[in-house]
Amino acid sequence: MNQIITNLIQLRHRLELAAITAMREPESIQLLAVSKTFPASAIEEAMHAGQYAFGENYVQEATEKISQLAKLRPWLEWHFIGPLQSNKTKVVAENFDWVHSIDRFKIAERLSEQRGEFPDLANLQLCVQVNISGENSKSGIPIAQADELCNAIAKLPNITLRGLMAIPAPNPDQTLQRQSFAAVRECFNKIKINNQSNLGYEFFNTLSMGMSDDLEAAIAEGSTIVRVGTAIFGKRDKIIS
Numbered sequence: 001m002n003q004i005i006t007n008l009i010q011l012r013h014r015l016e017l018a019a020i021t022a023m024r025e026p027e028s029i030q031l032l033a034v035s036k037t038f039p040a041s042a043i044e045e046a047m048h049a050g051q052y053a054f055g056e057n058y059v060q061e062a063t064e065k066i067s068q069l070a071k072l073r074p075w076l077e078w079h080f081i082g083p084l085q086s087n088k089t090k091v092v093a094e095n096f097d098w099v100h101s102i103d104r105f106k107i108a109e110r111l112s113e114q115r116g117e118f119p120d121l122a123n124l125q126l127c128v129q130v131n132i133s134g135e136n137s138k139s140g141i142p143i144a145q146a147d148e149l150c151n152a153i154a155k156l157p158n159i160t161l162r163g164l165m166a167i168p169a170p171n172p173d174q175t176l177q178r179q180s181f182a183a184v185r186e187c188f189n190k191i192k193i194n195n196q197s198n199l200g201y202e203f204f205n206t207l208s209m210g211m212s213d214d215l216e217a218a219i220a221e222g223s224t225i226v227r228v229g230t231a232i233f234g235k236r237d238k239i240i241s
């Protein structure tokens, strides 16, 4: 059998086991297949195994694949998960369903405005990326500032605030992995409780955390979207992370 399909079947078993171990419903965790650096043909193979949500990090690379797969667009869900510069927001607003990597108000504001230029498109779904590994990581805002950024974003039109995303520094120790993810969950819960009656938080229900090497820890701490690349598509060229 095709390797990508075999990997997906094995990964689904792994996700199911992680969910059951955490006493959670397997259906409460969405699998986002991270296809960066892999060609459109790899995405089509994954689709044959029933995978429809894909994550991409680089605007140029992603838009090429999205146009190559234009015929399949109605079945596909595209998530932008990489660092986003303000000169690239227009293309993202036009082509994606989700953006996980919002760490500045200005980017959200531009996406909101530019999404408004495409009235046929549903709201763009946004997650705020928090930085839980201190100086080691360039992306994400400190946890202490997440509430304020969420409040500003929640008021914008054409977007829906969905939750938080995090990429902890890689760590082989599962106890330490869980500590990082728990910090994100606690931040998420605080924001949710503080804003219970706020309309902009109606769909604030997403914790985007966990990758190939730490998805069990993320699921144990409440992840609702795991972003998995290597375990589906194989190792990437080492130049691009």
Ligand SMILES: *Cc1c(COP(=O)(O)O)cnc(C)c1O
Residues within 6 Å of the ligand: 034, 036, 057, 081, 082, 167, 211, 212, 213, 227, 228, 229, 230, 231, 241
């Ligand atoms: C590349 C990437 C992933 C997938 O990582 P793997 O270790 O290959 O599963 C997930 N999230 C983000 C933001 C990424 O850049």
